[in-house]
Amino acid sequence: xxxxxxxxxxxxxxxxxxxxxxxxxxxxxxxxxxxxxxxxxxxxxxxxxxxxxxxxxxxxxxxxxxxxxxxxxxxxxxxxxxxxxxxxxxxxxxxxxxxxxxxxxxxxxxxxxxxxxxxxxxxxxxxx
Amino acid sequence: xxxxxxxxxxxxxxxxxxxxxxxxxxxxxxxxxxxxxxxxxxxxxxxxxxxxxxxxxxxxxxxxxxxxxxxxxxxxxxxxxxxxxxxxxxxxxxxxxxxxxxxxxxxxxxxxxxxxxxxxxxxxxxxx
DNA sequence: CTTGACCTTGACACCAGTGTCAGGCGCTAG
DNA sequence: CTAGCGCCTGACACTGGTGTCAAGGTCAAG
Numbered sequence: 001x002x003x004x005x006x007x008x009x010x011x012x013x014x015x016x017x018x019x020x021x022x023x024x025x026x027x028x029x030x031x032x033x034x035x036x037x038x039x040x041x042x043x044x045x046x047x048x049x050x051x052x053x054x055x056x057x058x059x060x061x062x063x064x065x066x067x068x069x070x071x072x073x074x075x076x077x078x079x080x081x082x083x084x085x086x087x088x089x090x091x092x093x094x095x096x097x098x099x100x101x102x103x104x105x106x107x108x109x110x111x112x113x114x115x116x117x118x119x120x121x122x123x124x125x126x127x128x
Numbered sequence: 129x130x131x132x133x134x135x136x137x138x139x140x141x142x143x144x145x146x147x148x149x150x151x152x153x154x155x156x157x158x159x160x161x162x163x164x165x166x167x168x169x170x171x172x173x174x175x176x177x178x179x180x181x182x183x184x185x186x187x188x189x190x191x192x193x194x195x196x197x198x199x200x201x202x203x204x205x206x207x208x209x210x211x212x213x214x215x216x217x218x219x220x221x222x223x224x225x226x227x228x229x230x231x232x233x234x235x236x237x238x239x240x241x242x243x244x245x246x247x248x249x250x251x252x253x254x255x256x
Numbered sequence: 257c258t259t260g261a262c263c264t265t266g267a268c269a270c271c272a273g274t275g276t277c278a279g280g281c282g283c284t285a286g
Numbered sequence: 287c288t289a290g291c292g293c294c295t296g297a298c299a300c301t302g303g304t305g306t307c308a309a310g311g312t313c314a315a316g
Contacts, residue, residue: 004262014263015304033312035263055233058302082238089234096227099220105183106217110210132292142293143274161282163293186272 006038010046020049023059056088134166138174148177151187184216 007014020026021036026045028036052062065081135142148154149164154173156164180190193209 002263013304015306018265019303033263034265035312053303055237056230060302085234085238089231089238092227092231092234096224096231099224099227102184103217103220103224106213106220109183110213110217130293141274143276146294147273161293162295163282181273188272 001038001040001042003036003038006042006046009043010050012046012050016050017046020046020059023063025049025059025062056092057084129166129168129170131164131166134170134174137171138178140174140178144178145174148174148187151191153177153187153190184220185212 001009003014003017007017010017012020017026018036021028026038026042026049028038028042031037049059049062052065053059061084065084129137131142131145135145138145140148145154146164149156154166154170154177156166156170159165177187177190180193181187189212193212
């Protein structure tokens with residue numbers, strides 16, 4: 001299929017798909033006219049890459065992942081990629097820790113000037 | 129004092145101080161030779177700006193803050209800036225929420241493939 | 257043939273504070 | 287005079303996925 005249809009099927013933009021393709025993540029081939037020709041398996045591949053990006057992995061990191069990451073469509077992750085996920089989790093934990101401390105600092109400033117601070121509540125949000 | 133001494137006293141780089149100065153946050157004047165001449169009050173000013181940046185405010189935001197933010201050296205924040213801090217806190221809460229959800233997703237992936245996941249622990253970190 | 261939709265590559269913009277370099281001037285000690 | 291340090295401005299790089307534009311090729315419908 002052409003890149004346009006792949007974009008429609010995956011919800012990613014053609015621009016992004018070209019980016020993933022250039023990174024060697026999609027295993028496409030070219031027609032005689034130069035057009036990219038994607039097989040059906042490119043659909044889950046693109047969605048997988050998009051999912052990894054949403055999890056906070058960079059394209060460069062994804063490039064280093066073993067090929068099974070992009071071949072498998074199941075929920076299972078091939079063993080070789082688990083380490084990357086663990087590292088990513090540790091990074092997220094560090095960010096959570098830093099952010100929590102930042103929150104404490106802000107509460108300190110607010111609390112020192114505005115004693116009526118609300119209880120520690122969470123603001124719902126819709127990122128991705 | 130010259131910018132070099134101010135940099136030494138505050139721990140910020142001369143490059144950053146020029147940046148803050150160009151943003152109009154430091155109230156410096158120039159000598160006949162073109163050099164910036166900072167008074168002693170610039171020291172807490174720079175540190176205050178650096179503190180705000182560490183709290184996650186952008187220079188543009190800081191620029192909109194009332195002048196009292198940079199004049200006062202006390203721990204107290206002038207009332208007009210409290211709103212900005214509350215908004216910043218809400219933003220931090222949103223980030224915490226998103227990050228927590230991201231963490232859940234990572235744990236789901238890891239948990240589905242590696243049932244022996246460690247308890248929810250925090251990794252100590254030193255940002256600033 | 258013409259129109260229009262779709263494809264190609266390449267390049268710039270974005271965010272925002274900071275590092276760093278280039279080219280040049282000021283000032284002081286020898 | 288000169289060596290050396292400090293200061294000046296201006297500009298580019300960096301991060302990194304994505305939007306967007308330019309200039310041009312492909313191809314099917316009319």
